[in-house]
Amino acid sequence: MVRPTKVTNSIRALRFANGEMTQAELADRVGVTRQTIIAIEQGRYSPSLEMAFQLARVFKVPLDDVFQYPDSGD
Amino acid sequence: MSSEEKRSWIYVVVGVGVAAVYFVAVLSKVPGADVGGIVYARPMIVAIGAGIGLGIVAGIAAAIASPREADRVDERDRQIHRLGGHVGFYVMSVAAIVPLVLAMARAPHFWIANSLYLAFVLATLVSSIAKIVSYRRGF
Numbered sequence: 001m002v003r004p005t006k007v008t009n010s011i012r013a014l015r016f017a018n019g020e021m022t023q024a025e026l027a028d029r030v031g032v033t034r035q036t037i038i039a040i041e042q043g044r045y046s047p048s049l050e051m052a053f054q055l056a057r058v059f060k061v062p063l064d065d066v067f068q069y070p071d072s073g074d
Numbered sequence: 075m076s077s078e079e080k081r082s083w084i085y086v087v088v089g090v091g092v093a094a095v096y097f098v099a100v101l102s103k104v105p106g107a108d109v110g111g112i113v114y115a116r117p118m119i120v121a122i123g124a125g126i127g128l129g130i131v132a133g134i135a136a137a138i139a140s141p142r143e144a145d146r147v148d149e150r151d152r153q154i155h156r157l158g159g160h161v162g163f164y165v166m167s168v169a170a171i172v173p174l175v176l177a178m179a180r181a182p183h184f185w186i187a188n189s190l191y192l193a194f195v196l197a198t199l200v201s202s203i204a205k206i207v208s209y210r211r212g213f
Binding site for chain 2: 043
């Protein structure tokens with residue numbers, strides 16, 4: 001049932017770099033639950049494209065700075 | 075734990091608990107008895123009502139205990155809810171074959187009704203477990 005995702009993210013580092021934003025604060029900014037932010041950071045959930053852009057918008061960085069995908073063959 | 079995950083846990087506990095009480099109470103009357111004379115309709119309706127009522131009360135209690143995210147449902151919750159619905163549908167589709175076959179075999183209404191109720195209980199239980207696994211292990 002669980003499909004492992006190859007998508008990794010830098011959300012935790014970006015939170016700390018942005019005034020040590022808490023998971024709850026980030027969740028409120030994006031309009032999701034704190035548990036969803038936790039699941040994204042731990043790689044247990046791949047957000048939708050829209051949420052991915054919203055997260056990048058919060059940190060004011062490009063999408064690639066928030067989410068990374070390995071090259072094929074990695 | 076999000077409010078939706080709590081709701082899934084509530085469905086598992088309440089669903090299994092209420093159904094277990096019902097089936098023990100009713101099926102304990104079967105040995106040596108004519109099933110046509112066993113009163114099951116009212117106990118089943120009471121069990122269904124109790125399950126719904128307890129679920130609502132437990133949900134309200136959970137929301138009062140954690141009011142901050144009580145009313146927040148996000149895309150992850152909706153996707154997991156959809157997955158649970160699909161899993162429950164497949165379980166119900168298979169489990170409903172039993173009452174269907176019993177009806178075709180003109181079995182007593184007692185067995186048809188109880189096998190159908192069991193199918194509903196199993197579908198809800200498996201659906202809720204699928205959601206909990208998705209919340210815990212990833213989706």
